[in-house]
Structure formats: structure tokens, C-alpha cells
Amino acid sequence: MSVEELLKVHGKPPREVYFDNENSGHVPREVVEEMIPYFNSVGYGHPSITHRPGWEAYEVIHRTKELLAEVLNAGGVGEFALVHSGTEANNLAVLGHAIANREGGGKIVVSAIEHLSVIHPAEEAGRLFGFKVVRVPVDSEGFVDPEIFKEVVDRDTSLVSVQMVNHEIGTVQNVYELSKIAKEVNPKAVFHTDAADAFGKLPMDLKKLEYVDMVTLSSHKIHGPRGVGALFIREGVRLEPILRGQLSSEKMWPGVENVPLIAGFRKAVELAFQDFDINVAKMRMLRDVLVRGILDRVPEVLLNGPADFSRRAPDNANLSFLYVEGEALTVELSINGVYVSSGSACTSRILEPSHVLLAIGRKHEEAHGSILFKTTRYHTQEDIDYTLEVIPRAVSRLRSISAARRT
Amino acid sequence: MSVEELLKVHGKPPREVYFDNENSGHVPREVVEEMIPYFNSVGYGHPSITHRPGWEAYEVIHRTKELLAEVLNAGGVGEFALVHSGTEANNLAVLGHAIANREGGGKIVVSAIEHLSVIHPAEEAGRLFGFKVVRVPVDSEGFVDPEIFKEVVDRDTSLVSVQMVNHEIGTVQNVYELSKIAKEVNPKAVFHTDAADAFGKLPMDLKKLEYVDMVTLSSHKIHGPRGVGALFIREGVRLEPILRGQLSSEKMWPGVENVPLIAGFRKAVELAFQDFDINVAKMRMLRDVLVRGILDRVPEVLLNGPADFSRRAPDNANLSFLYVEGEALTVELSINGVYVSSGSACTSRILEPSHVLLAIGRKHEEAHGSILFKTTRYHTQEDIDYTLEVIPRAVSRLRSISAARRT
Numbered sequence: 001m002s003v004e005e006l007l008k009v010h011g012k013p014p015r016e017v018y019f020d021n022e023n024s025g026h027v028p029r030e031v032v033e034e035m036i037p038y039f040n041s042v043g044y045g046h047p048s049i050t051h052r053p054g055w056e057a058y059e060v061i062h063r064t065k066e067l068l069a070e071v072l073n074a075g076g077v078g079e080f081a082l083v084h085s086g087t088e089a090n091n092l093a094v095l096g097h098a099i100a101n102r103e104g105g106g107k108i109v110v111s112a113i114e115h116l117s118v119i120h121p122a123e124e125a126g127r128l129f130g131f132k133v134v135r136v137p138v139d140s141e142g143f144v145d146p147e148i149f150k151e152v153v154d155r156d157t158s159l160v161s162v163q164m165v166n167h168e169i170g171t172v173q174n175v176y177e178l179s180k181i182a183k184e185v186n187p188k189a190v191f192h193t194d195a196a197d198a199f200g201k202l203p204m205d206l207k208k209l210e211y212v213d214m215v216t217l218s219s220h221k222i223h224g225p226r227g228v229g230a231l232f233i234r235e236g237v238r239l240e241p242i243l244r245g246q247l248s249s250e251k252m253w254p255g256v257e258n259v260p261l262i263a264g265f266r267k268a269v270e271l272a273f274q275d276f277d278i279n280v281a282k283m284r285m286l287r288d289v290l291v292r293g294i295l296d297r298v299p300e301v302l303l304n305g306p307a308d309f310s311r312r313a314p315d316n317a318n319l320s321f322l323y324v325e326g327e328a329l330t331v332e333l334s335i336n337g338v339y340v341s342s343g344s345a346c347t348s349r350i351l352e353p354s355h356v357l358l359a360i361g362r363k364h365e366e367a368h369g370s371i372l373f374k375t376t377r378y379h380t381q382e383d384i385d386y387t388l389e390v391i392p393r394a395v396s397r398l399r400s401i402s403a404a405r406r407t
Numbered sequence: 408m409s410v411e412e413l414l415k416v417h418g419k420p421p422r423e424v425y426f427d428n429e430n431s432g433h434v435p436r437e438v439v440e441e442m443i444p445y446f447n448s449v450g451y452g453h454p455s456i457t458h459r460p461g462w463e464a465y466e467v468i469h470r471t472k473e474l475l476a477e478v479l480n481a482g483g484v485g486e487f488a489l490v491h492s493g494t495e496a497n498n499l500a501v502l503g504h505a506i507a508n509r510e511g512g513g514k515i516v517v518s519a520i521e522h523l524s525v526i527h528p529a530e531e532a533g534r535l536f537g538f539k540v541v542r543v544p545v546d547s548e549g550f551v552d553p554e555i556f557k558e559v560v561d562r563d564t565s566l567v568s569v570q571m572v573n574h575e576i577g578t579v580q581n582v583y584e585l586s587k588i589a590k591e592v593n594p595k596a597v598f599h600t601d602a603a604d605a606f607g608k609l610p611m612d613l614k615k616l617e618y619v620d621m622v623t624l625s626s627h628k629i630h631g632p633r634g635v636g637a638l639f640i641r642e643g644v645r646l647e648p649i650l651r652g653q654l655s656s657e658k659m660w661p662g663v664e665n666v667p668l669i670a671g672f673r674k675a676v677e678l679a680f681q682d683f684d685i686n687v688a689k690m691r692m693l694r695d696v697l698v699r700g701i702l703d704r705v706p707e708v709l710l711n712g713p714a715d716f717s718r719r720a721p722d723n724a725n726l727s728f729l730y731v732e733g734e735a736l737t738v739e740l741s742i743n744g745v746y747v748s749s750g751s752a753c754t755s756r757i758l759e760p761s762h763v764l765l766a767i768g769r770k771h772e773e774a775h776g777s778i779l780f781k782t783t784r785y786h787t788q789e790d791i792d793y794t795l796e797v798i799p800r801a802v803s804r805l806r807s808i809s810a811a812r813r814t
Contacts, residue, residue: 003466010459018460023453024663027446036443039434039632046430049748050734051741052417053425059410084491084634087662091650099535117652117661124651128506128535225446226665227491227634242650243498244531245524254524255494256431258633327457334458341456 013337017383020341021315021374022167027225027264028378034267035225038260046256048248057259061249064266068217068230071273074206078234081252082262086196086218089229090117090161092242092252093192093214097159098125100240101190106158107132109182111144112359113171115194118161119355131158140361141306142171146181153182157189164198164215168356168372169305170316172202179211190214190237196221196229200272201280201313206232213237219261223376224268227261279377284314286375286384291317293388298395304357304370317373320357320366324398329371332394338387340371420744424790427748428722428781429574434632434671435785441674442632445667453663455655464666468656471673475624475637478680481613485641488659489669493603493625494524496636497568499649499659500599500621501525504566505532507647508597513565514539516589518551519766520578522601525568526762538565547768548713549578553588560589564596571605571622575763575779576712577723579609586618597621597644603628603636607679608687608721613639620644626668630783631675634668686784691721693782693791698724700795705802711764711777724780727764727773731805736778739801745794747778 018026038044043060045053061082069075083089094108098121108122112135125131136144136152144162153160160182164175179191192214198204200222206215214237219228231252233239245254272279288309294317295301304318321329326342333340343354353367362370375384425433445451450467452460468489476482490496501515505528515529519542532538543551543559551569560567567589571582586598599621605611607629613622621644626635638659640646652661679686695716701724702708711725728736733749740747750761760774769777782791 003462003469007459007462007466010462018452020452020456020458020461023456024451024464024666026451027667029447032443032446036439039439040436044431044433045425045427045746046748049427049430049746050737051427051746051748052414052744053746054427055410055414055417057431059414062410084495084665085662087652088491088650091652091661095650102535115652117650120651120661128509220663225667226663227668243495243502244527245494245498245522254498254527255492256627256633258491259431260434260632261634330457337459339452339456339458339460341453341458 010335013335015386016337016339017379017387018339019373019375020339021221021376022372023341024220024226025223025376026378028223030271031224031264031267035260035264038263043259043263046248047259057257058249060259060263060266061257064262067266067269071269072204072206072232074232077207078232081231081233082250082257083229083231083253084227084258085229086194086216086221087117087229088253089216089218089231090115090194091121092231092239093216094118094121094159094161095125095242096239096252097190097192098129098131099242100238101158102129104158105130106156107134107154109134109136109152109157109160111136111138111162111173113138113142113166113356114161114163115167116355118163118194122161138359142166142169142356142360144173144178146174146177149178150181150185153185153189155186157182157186159190159192161192161194164193164195165202165313166305166356167197168354169318169360170313171305172198172311172313175212176209179209183211192216197313201283201315219265219268222268222272223378224265225261227258228265280314282377283375286379286381287315287317290373290375290384290387291319293384294319294391297388297392302366304360304362315374315376317375318370320362320370321395322366322369323402324369324395326369326371328398329394332398333390336390336394338390340373342371343368417742420742422793423744423746424786424794425746426780426782427746428628428783429779430748431627431633432630432783433785435630437678438631438671438674442667442671445670450666450670453655454666464664465656467666467670467673468664471669474673474676478676479611479613479639481639484614485639488638488640489657489664490636490638490660491634491665492636493601493623493628494636495660496623496625496638497522497524497601498528499638499646500623501528501566501568502532502649503646503659504597504599505536505538506649507645508565509536511565512537513563514541514561516541516543516559516564516567518543518545518569518580520545520549520573520763521568521570522574523762525570525601529568545766549573549576549763549767551580551585553581553584556585557588557592560592560596562593564589564593566597566599568599568601571600571602572609572720573712573763574604575761576725576767577720578712579605579718579720582619583616586616590618599623604720608690626672626675629675629679630785631672632668634665635672687721689784690782693786693788694722694724697780697782697791697794698726700791701726701798704795704799709773711767711769722781722783724782725777727769727777728802729773729776730809731776731802733776733778735805736776736801739805740797743797743801745797747780749778750775
């Protein structure tokens with residue numbers, strides 16, 4: 001069946017609740033409206049050219065970087081490089097470090113549950129420039145044990161990358177402590193953290209995080225448009241661009257800055273931070289109701305990631321529905337208007353189980369039955385109620401089919 | 408003066424005519440409207456996830472690639488990789504080739520007037536992987552002489568990159584002939600052409616261009632949004648991704664595809680090709696009137712690039728106004744609502760003369776006084792008339808100041 005045919009038979013469900021905010025999400029109307037003028041009536045020029053639409057464009061970029069510095073308390077301690085995605089920001093951090101420090105070589109230390117846009121560039125730095133890549137194991141909830149970490153990091157460690165929040169299972173790492181350990185062992189080691197899933201969800205102060213050298217942010221994770229990522233680079237960090245070409249006001253990534261999207265990103269940052277505590281409390285409350293509701297209504301479900309919700313991102317719910325194929329459940333839920341992802345967020349269509357779930361000790365079949373939900377400040381209690389109606393039905397229908405097949 | 412203050416004193420001119428389409432441009436309303444639903448009501452999901460907004464997203468990408476194959480007659484002979492800019496597409500072609508073929512080493516041959524997003528990655532391939540980079544000189548109009556080219560390309564040549572149309576001076580290279588020569592000398596050499604400035608302006612048939620292996624396209628050059636570039640990769644070409652991470656439907660660039668922008672790009676392709684001949688005739692006619700008008704009205708002006716307009720891109724006008732600083736003229740014209748770029752498109756704020764203008768033999772002061780205009784199908788005769796009123800006044804005002812200074 002072609003995708004077009006699939007969509008035809010799919011039909012429009014009575015209600016739609018989108019939880020796949022790991023991968024991409026609704027951009028709210030006010031953010032879209034912020035972008036529209038920049039496509040053709042203001043600031044539509046190249047920000048480095050000395051004409052009116054260029055100056056207006058430059059102003060957008062400048063103000064966006066100022067806002068980031070303000071909400072993350074980074075004024076005067078470093079710069080934000082703007083790129084086109086969190087993936088590009090992670091690549092810039094890891095490969096840009098590797099290129100700048102390739103003569104010295106050494107070790108790149110990452111946690112076993114980093115995003116693939118950290119793990120794969122680290123492996124590429126190994127393949128192309130001879131770095132040794134070490135994956136630090138995590139415990140059954142995804143935490144890096146500081147004692148184990150201390151044994152892995154050494155005087156030969158060139159780069160460490162440990163995420164602030166795990167994208168799939170929501171584990172909040174103690175990045176401050178890990179970065180402090182890394183610098184104590186080797187003051188020259190550079191510490192990067194992928195904070196794409198922490199930004200707008202956990203308080204973050206880049207002056208207090210004094211041992212962290214680079215931080216990845218992503219627009220779409222906070223309801224901004226796809227197409228903007230940012231890398232905070234602390235003053236004095238040695239980094240080289242990984243792509244080459246004409247530079248504009250952005251020195252770490254060549255090409256013309258995408259001003260309309262950057263304007264949208266800035267608006268999304270404003271919205272995420274203007275009622276920060278309320279926004280976070282709302283996603284946390286809805287997530288708690290969702291998880292409790294599912295565990296109450298559906299038997300044989302495992303929670304993936306921290307059981308102590310104070311050490312878990314406020315929006316994250318990751319559950320393995322045993323005896324169900326996650327892909328099948330994703331489709332079944334979609335027919336009912338509930339949109340989630342399975343297995344590994346993003347690894348779908350390539351049906352490999354998530355490296356994150358395997359790293360915390362889940363078996364293949366448990367990983368395959370996993371479903372990732374992320375709640376947002378835009379969800380309502382009605383959305384959660386509807387989801388809690390749909391899920392038990394969908395799971396038991398699939399389990400009955402699969403039980404029928406087994407007999 | 409801060410940019411904000413600058414904008415305040417600048418004031419809004421009576422008419423605005425935007426010619427800086429080299430660097431970025433107006434995205435017409437119909438293209439913006441095409442994008443809007445994809446931000447939050449249709450296809451806003453990840454194109455690899457098995458839910459409705461994901462399938463809808465996948466459909467956008469699929470249909471965009473089909474349309475590209477159709478308008479460029481590429482069906483069955485290769486694939487289009489979608490990236491975020493022409494700069495990224497050029498980097499993928501050059502560095503992706505270098506990484507895939509780094510064991511073999513050899514020569515990378517580029518023309519002296521390639522875009523910096525080709526020249527700098529070629530140099531990076533030299534620095535990181537030991538390739539030898541050779542720049543083929545061009546004549547005073549920017550043409551690569553096939554006889555000289557034949558002497559430079561050899562059995563050791565791994566990659567050739569010669570653009571279809573020069574971004575700054577509009578020279579239309581004979582890419583077919585050059586690619587044929589390259590393959591005759593070395594059938595294993597890979598031939599890339601940056602066609603960002605030819606796409607939508609010159610007829611292009613990728614089946615007929617049988618010796619060309621990779622072709623760069625860019626959305627913003629045809630009134631699509633910034634944030635989409637494409638690289639055509641002929642079947643069998645050995646190329647590796649240059650960034651690493653989670654792959655989606657796009658195998659050569661990690662991360663979630665930017666579906667709203669891709670939908671806008673597709674619309675822009677449709678519009679550019681649906682009345683191709685009329686669109687091109689219009690930009691050509693307006694360009695001719697503009698160039699003739701300036702040469703008639705302003706003394707001491709040099710035309711940069713081909714004088715034979717049949718060998719020049721239909722939208723390109725590049726003129727050096729002697730005894731005038733291009734940057735000063737750009738500002739003066741902006742005050743009057745005429746938006747152009749100077750010296751080198753994009754090299755501004757770094758006041759280096761364009762490498763293209765130096766390569767065709769212009770002196771530094773001639774390069775600095777150059778102004779680049781690109782006409783489009785959206786310009787009107789009134790736009791050109793207004794520009795022809797503004798320019799002579801602006802040039803003589805600046806020349807009188809500079810003459811006063813000289814005495």
C-alpha cells in the first residue's frame with residue numbers, strides 16, 4: 001500500500017493528541033506568525049549585507065543570541081553558534097573538537113545512552129582521526145555512576161559528552177558533578193552536554209555549570225520550528241567548523257543564517273521561559289496522570305527510566321507494553337488519533353531496538369514494545385483522558401491478536 | 408551606531424526594489440502559504456514514524472524528490488539528497504567524496520571562481536586527508552578554457568567541481584564538455600557541478616548530462632525558503648555522509664527532515680518550472696534593460712562577466728562603478744530602497760575583494776566598486792525605471808564626495 005492510499009483508508013479520528021514531541025512537534029500559531037514577515041517583508045535579506053533587509057536580519061540574530069544568554073545566564077562567558085538542528089550542534093561539538101584537536105588524539109568518553117548524533121560523530125572521530133571512543137555504562141534507570149565515570153576519564157581524555165536529559169527515558173544526569181570530576185582528573189578535557197531535552201524543562205545556569213564547555217540546544221524541542229539548533233561554546237574552547245564556505249555573522253557554520261526560523265526560535269524561547277515554572281508544572285502534572293493512568297488500566301507494563309520522578313524530565317513517559325509490537329501499537333493508536341513513537345524515537349523504519357533501552361538492560365522484546373510520550377504545556381486534561389480511553393483498548397486488541405497467533 | 412539606531416535613521420523609502428537575490432530573497436506569499444499548514448496541522452510529524460502526521464510528512468519529501476526528478480529529467484539515474492542549504496550540499500559533495508575516497512587520495516580540481524562552499528571544503532579535504540587541490544584559471548569573462556582544463560585533469564584526479572553558472576558574474580560554463588573531457592582522461596574521476604544559480608534559469612537535463620555525477624541545487628535561489636538544499640547523486644557514485652547521527656528517510660544527512668520548508672521548496676520548484684520560458688524571458692528582459700540603462704546613464708562603469716549575454720545567466724548583472732566604494736554605494740542605494748550587494752556577494756563585512764573578480768583580472772579597486780544585481784520574474788518595469796533614476800544620482804553623489812576628498 002502506498003503512503004497516499006494508507007492515508008486515505010486511515011480516516012480522520014474524532015480527536016488528535018500528539019505526543020511524539022521527541023521527534024518533531026506542533027509549532028504554535030503565535031510562533032508561526034512571528035516568522036511570516038521575515039519571509040518577505042522585513043529582515044528577508046542576508047544579515048551581513050549593508051542594506052535595510054540585511055540590517056533587520058542581523059538584528060534578529062543578535063537579539064536571539066542575547067535572549068539565549070539571558071535565559072541561560074551565559075552573558076560574558078561564551079557564545080552561541082546557530083546551526084540548523086540539534087543534530088548539527090552535536091556534530092559541531094564532537095567533530096569540531098576532533099578536527100581542532102586531532103594532533104593530540106586521545107579518548108572521547110560518552111555515556112552509553114547518548115543521542116546517536118553524539119555517539120556516531122564520536123565513532124567517526126575515531127575512524128577518521130584515531131580517537132579512542134569509550135562508552136560509559138549506565139544503571140537500570142540510565143544514570144551514569146560517578147564512581148565508574150571517575151575510572152574511565154583519565155589524563156588522556158580529550159572530550160567528554162554526557163547529556164543533561166536522556167531523550168528517550170528522561171533520565172536527568174548530574175552534569176555538574178560529572179563535569180567537575182572530568183576537570184579534576186584532567187583540566188584540559190573538554191566537557192560537552194547535549195541539553196536539547198533539558199532546555200525549557202529544567203532550570204539551567206551556564207555560569208553555575210562552570211565546568212561545562214559546550215551545550216547543545218534545539219528549537220523544535222521547545223515548540224520552535226525545526227531548522228534551528230544552537231551550540232553554546234564557552235570562551236577559550238578550541239573548536240573548528242566542520243563545514244566550510246562563506247561565513248556570515250555566524251562564524252562556526254557557513255551559509256546564510258535562516259532568519260525567519262531564527263525569529264520563530266526566539267519567540268519559542270520567550271514563550272517557554274516567560275512562565276517557566278507554570279509550563280513545567282503543567283507538563284509534569286499531565287505526564288504523572290498519564291503514567292499513573294496507564295499503569296492502573298493496563299497490566300504488564302514496564303516503566304522505562306527513573307521511577308523517582310524528581311530525577312526524570314517533567315515531560316517524559318516511556319513505557320514498555322509487554323506482548324505487543326511497538327510499531328503495531330503506534331499504528332493502532334494513530335488510527336485513534338493518538339500519535340506516539342516506539343522502540344527508539346527515530347530509529348523506526350529501521351527496526352532495531354533502541355540502544356538506550358538495551359543499555360538499561362531491557363530485553364529486545366521489551367524494547368520493541370516500548371512507547372514514548374512527551375507531554376507539553378499545550379496538552380489538556382481532556383487529551384490525557386481521551387488517551388487513557390484509547391490505550392487500554394488498543395493494547396488489549398493487539399494482545400488478543402498476538403495471543404491468537406501464538407496458539 | 409547600533410543596528411537598531413541605524414534602522415531608525417534610515418527611514419522607509421518611497422519604493423523598495425530588492426536585487427540581492429544572490430544572498431537571500433523574498434519568498435512569495437503563495438510559497439509561504441504552502442508551508443504554513445505543515446507547522447501544526449498536517450505532516451508536522453517525523454517522516455519515519457508510523458503515525459498519520461509522519462506519513463503525511465513522508466509524502467511531502469517523496470513528492471518533492473519526484474518533482475525534482477521530473478523537472479530535471481533524472482528519473483532512474485540517481486537520487487536527490489535533501490540538506491539545509493546549497494552550502495551544505497556543496498560540502499556533502501566535496502567532503503563526502505573526500506571521506507569516501509580518502510584512502511586513494513589524489514587531486515581535487517576546481518575552477519578558480521567556484522563558490523567558497525566548494526573551494527574551502529576542497530582545501531579542507533587537502534588539509535585533513537592529503538588531497539592536492541588545483542584551481543583551474545578562468546579567462547577575463549570567467550570561462551574555463553577546455554584546453555587548459557585538459558592539461559590539469561589527469562589520471563590522478565579524484566574529484567572535479569566546476570559550477571554551471573557563476574554566482575557573481577553569471578558565466579555559463581560548458582559543463583557538458585568539461586565533464587566529458589574529465590571522464591575521457593580519467594573515467595574514475597567524479598564530476599560535481601554547483602548548479603544553484605542555473606536551476607530554474609537554464610534548461611537542465613540530467614540524463615543528457617551523463618558525465619556529471621553530482622549536482623547542487625538550492626531552494627532560496629528560486630524563491631523557495633532558505634533551509635533546503637539538494638544534492639543530486641548519480642547512481643553508483645561513492646559518497647559518505649559528512650555529519651553523523653540518526654537517519655530518517657534521508658540517508659545522506661542525519662536529523663529530522665524540515666518538512667514545512669521542503670513543502671515550500673516544492674511549491675517554489677513548481678512555480679519556477681510551470682512557466683519556465685516566460686519566467687526566464689522576463690528576468691532576461693529586465694536585466695537587459697537594467698544593464699543598458701546603467702551603461703547609458705553612468706560613465707566609467709565596467710561590466711563584469713560575459714559581454715555576450717547568450718553565455719550569461721539571464722538574471723545576472725554585475726557592474727563595477729569606478730571611483731566608488733561598493734559598500735558605500737550599497738548603503739546609499741539602500742537609503743533609496745534599492746537593495747544590492749557589493750564586492751563579493753556575501754564577503755561583505757569582511758572587506759576582502761571577491762575572489763571571483765580578482766580571478767577574472769579585476770584590480771582591487773575595481774572589485775571593491777562592483778555591485779551585483781539579480782533580476783527575477785517578480786520585478787516590474789517600474790522597478791527597473793525607479794532603479795535607473797536612483798543609481799546615477801547615488802553614484803555621482805558618492806563620486807563628488809570622493810573627488811572632493813582627493814583634492
